Amino acid sequence: MLELQKAYDPQQHEEGIYKRWEDSGFFNPDNLPDAKTREPFTISLPPPNVTGTLHMGHAFEDTVQDIVIRFQRMLGKKTLWLPGTDHAPIATESKVAKMLEKDEGKRKSDLGREEFVNRVKKFAQESHDTIVNQVRSMGASVDWSREAYTFDEKRNLGVRTAFKRMYDQGLIYRGFKVVNWDVKGQTVISDDELVYVERPAKLYTFRYSTDFPINISTTRPETKVGDTAVAVHPDDARYQKYIGQEYDAEFCGVPVHVKIIADQSVEKDFGTGALGVTPAHSMIDAEIAERHGLPMKQVINEFGKMTVGDDTMMGKKTTEAREIIVEWLKEQKLLEKEEDIKQNVSTAERTGGVIEPLPKLQWFVNVNKEFPLAHSEIAGIKTGEMVTLKKLMSHAVESGQITIQPERFEKIYFHWIENLRDWCVSRQLWFGHQIPVWYKGKEIFCDINPPSGDGWEQDPDTLDTWFSSALWTFSTLGWPESTKDLQTFHPTSVMIPGYEILFFWVARMILMSTAMLGQIPFKQVVLHGMVRDSQGRKFSKSLNNGVDPLDMTSKYGTDALRMAMVFGAAPGNDLIFDEQKVKGMKHFANKLWNISRFVLTVILREAKNLDPSVVSLPQDDKLTEADKTILAELVQATKDVTKHLEEFRLHEAAQTVYDFVWHKLADVYLEASKPQLLNEATADNTKKILLHNLIMSLKLLHPFMPFVTEHIWSLLKERGLVTEELLMVAKWPLPLPLSSP
RNA sequence: GGGCGGCUAGCUCAGUUGGUUAGAGCGUCACAUUGACAUUGUGAAGGUCACAGGUUCGAUUCCUGUGUCGCCCACCA
Numbered sequence A: 001m002l003e004l005q006k007a008y009d010p011q012q013h014e015e016g017i018y019k020r021w022e023d024s025g026f027f028n029p030d031n032l033p034d035a036k037t038r039e040p041f042t043i044s045l046p047p048p049n050v051t052g053t054l055h056m057g058h059a060f061e062d063t064v065q066d067i068v069i070r071f072q073r074m075l076g077k078k079t080l081w082l083p084g085t086d087h088a089p090i091a092t093e094s095k096v097a098k099m100l101e102k103d104e105g106k107r108k109s110d111l112g113r114e115e116f117v118n119r120v121k122k123f124a125q126e127s128h129d130t131i132v133n134q135v136r137s138m139g140a141s142v143d144w145s146r147e148a149y150t151f152d153e154k155r156n157l158g159v160r161t162a163f164k165r166m167y168d169q170g171l172i173y174r175g176f177k178v179v180n181w182d183v184k185g186q187t188v189i190s191d192d193e194l195v196y197v198e199r200p201a202k203l204y205t206f207r208y209s210t211d212f213p214i215n216i217s218t219t220r221p222e223t224k225v226g227d228t229a230v231a232v233h234p235d236d237a238r239y240q241k242y243i244g245q246e247y248d249a250e251f252c253g254v255p256v257h258v259k260i261i262a263d264q265s266v267e268k269d270f271g272t273g274a275l276g277v278t279p280a281h282s283m284i285d286a287e288i289a290e291r292h293g294l295p296m297k298q299v300i301n302e303f304g305k306m307t308v309g310d311d312t313m314m315g316k317k318t319t320e321a322r323e324i325i326v327e328w329l330k331e332q333k334l335l336e337k338e339e340d341i342k343q344n345v346s347t348a349e350r351t352g353g354v355i356e357p358l359p360k361l362q363w364f365v366n367v368n369k370e371f372p373l374a375h376s377e378i379a380g381i382k383t384g385e386m387v388t389l390k391k392l393m394s395h396a397v398e399s400g401q402i403t404i405q406p407e408r409f410e411k412i413y414f415h416w417i418e419n420l421r422d423w424c425v426s427r428q429l430w431f432g433h434q435i436p437v438w439y440k441g442k443e444i445f446c447d448i449n450p451p452s453g454d455g456w457e458q459d460p461d462t463l464d465t466w467f468s469s470a471l472w473t474f475s476t477l478g479w480p481e482s483t484k485d486l487q488t489f490h491p492t493s494v495m496i497p498g499y500e501i502l503f504f505w506v507a508r509m510i511l512m513s514t515a516m517l518g519q520i521p522f523k524q525v526v527l528h529g530m531v532r533d534s535q536g537r538k539f540s541k542s543l544n545n546g547v548d549p550l551d552m553t554s555k556y557g558t559d560a561l562r563m564a565m566v567f568g569a570a571p572g573n574d575l576i577f578d579e580q581k582v583k584g585m586k587h588f589a590n591k592l593w594n595i596s597r598f599v600l601t602v603i604l605r606e607a608k609n610l611d612p613s614v615v616s617l618p619q620d621d622k623l624t625e626a627d628k629t630i631l632a633e634l635v636q637a638t639k640d641v642t643k644h645l646e647e648f649r650l651h652e653a654a655q656t657v658y659d660f661v662w663h664k665l666a667d668v669y670l671e672a673s674k675p676q677l678l679n680e681a682t683a684d685n686t687k688k689i690l691l692h693n694l695i696m697s698l699k700l701l702h703p704f705m706p707f708v709t710e711h712i713w714s715l716l717k718e719r720g721l722v723t724e725e726l727l728m729v730a731k732w733p734l735p736l737p738l739s740s741p
Numbered sequence B: 001g002g003g004c005g006g007c008u009a010g011c012u013c014a015g016u017u018g019g020u021u022a023g024a025g026c027g028u029c030a031c032a033u034u035g036a037c038a039u040u041g042u043g044a045a046g047g048u049c050a051c052a053g054g055u056u057c058g059a060u061u062c063c064u065g066u067g068u069c070g071c072c073c074a075c076c077a
Helices: A010-024 A056-074 A089-104 A113-137 A153-168 A221-226 A237-242 A283-292 A318-331 A389-398 A408-418 A465-469 A484-489 A499-517 A549-556 A558-566 A579-606 A625-646 A650-678 A680-701 A706-718
Strands: A040-044 A078-082 A172-182 A187-189 A194-206 A216-218 A229-232 A246-251 A254-262 A274-277 A335-348 A355-365 A403-405 A437-440 A443-446 A492-495 A522-526
Touching (some): A010 A706, A056 A549, A113 A549, A153 A443, A318 A335, A389 A408, A680 A706
Antiparallel strands (some): A172 A187, A172 A355, A194 A216
């Protein structure tokens, strides 16, 4: 007789099952049966940051991708799911810097670059190990033999190669421009790393001096000592007579020379309709200054402190200088008015610090420069054709070679490209890919390897983390070498990231892959939403509302967590995390377990010689109504689940299979089978149909709940009821014709 | 300022080209049940599908507008 526990205990089996999968070698596509004839199917795992531990968002992401990969593997594809981690310089470096300050009271400069970077690497390694274990515990069937890291040797070679090639094509240049300076993080950041925060502010209206003819308005009087012009609208009748004139003034002890200019970008109706132009400390003003050839005058330094003025102002923070100037304006009776307004202040996404626009010499990717595409496999673009990076990015999606789901994000993508400015890629951080450029006097040398000879010094800056991430789909496959992996698995099949990194990552991958390889990086992008807490808030450290996925898996089982994550979660929509749902799915796993217990018990009760042919389907004319119904419903469920999975409607697939297993098979057919089993005329058929339904259900459920299904499968295998050793590589049931496995 | 999304049962959400009584999970209520499973079963209550127009034989679904919550982009200095 069977001795199966009454309840399924995930804890008891999960680790061993994952080990069996790993030991089988089937996570590696090369080891799959008939690997040579299989069609490749590839997913690159969006690499989690090595800054700590995985959160619910990662658990969600791992689940979704594993479902797709397991489904495709069972369909007979040569499935590669390539894992890795991201070195995430800003986050990782600041985390280690904080720990250093807290534990040892030291700053990173106390250690020096080399020692500090070693510390960060050590931290990253520990964090990496934690993350890898968490990915494992989610049941992710990734190919660990191909694991990559955005900051390992191979990826570093990829980064240097890409930089060098783009430099040679003029796609990367060094320029002195106003950039987003993060005073707190002491580094430049790109436009995409800005977050606008609305704050109350004061709008001051004043003039530079008593003999200056025009009032201007600003929220930042302290920057006005750096003004080199006042801009008005060309059609503004009030100021026509002043256009072209130049004035000198002594503004709070600082001499300013201001030219009145006319520019279309000025709003007549805002403030006085006249704009003080500060070319060094405003992105917009810098653009105006460029159009009019105005000089740039820097008055604030990297620490957000004043670099001009007398003792009262020099070296003061901008906020202090502001008060000093306002006080001076009041004394001089130059202040016309002071209004309370709401203002959007740009801050750094990572550090939260206020951005101080500053002119700096930095490296940029030129997105508008025309260049001949050296090699193209992109439909609609010939090898050697003149393109721009912007054009490559938009063409890949416009032409339908890459589809983005949900579709509405395609519009957002195009809009982003239209407004895209050159991408600042240099960062003043120590942990990261150092820019492969060397200087000696006025000489500049860019190559993959350092120049020979003495006296060369490498650029101290490192590259934006997204520069290396942008190469991810192909750097992980061995690029710049022309490896077999690269030929086999690139372009990848589908990319499944969160919608919040559409610009940061997805767009940049398209940029790099098309420009470097002349290939799209992936055929489909399926964006998922964010996991939020029960009140709809983001999970964050400051709110301390995090839920550890590992707590959930140990409490309810990994299968339950996985099923709960996709059940009712439509693509691209945020997901409210609810522990009750996980609990419910634990019940479902147990339900499946008990269905299996029942089926196994009735089949094995009388069977003497267990013959796998028991699985073959019975004759039509002997079927009862209940038999016919469940068989028809199974066919329908199989069809629906397959179609939903093919089209990435995982939530629908999950719902369909859940409903079939619980409410059709268990609630209806199992009950109907009881009397049928007691009747000699129908008993045999009933057993066959029960077993057939169980086997099909296990297959349909496996991508969602791999552990419990694999465990039950092993029980069937032990009794010779199925042929394949592992359900993981068993053949996906094709809806028609109804086949015996 | 521009764009997008949500608004469906008490709660969290599905609803795949417009089509008979609009679904699920959890929750609630009643009843049942010691032989797969109480981590159960049967049944019930509960929705003017935000609102107003329009198209249509027919609209939760398509169009227009309004309200409301949220997100993205721009940055008016």
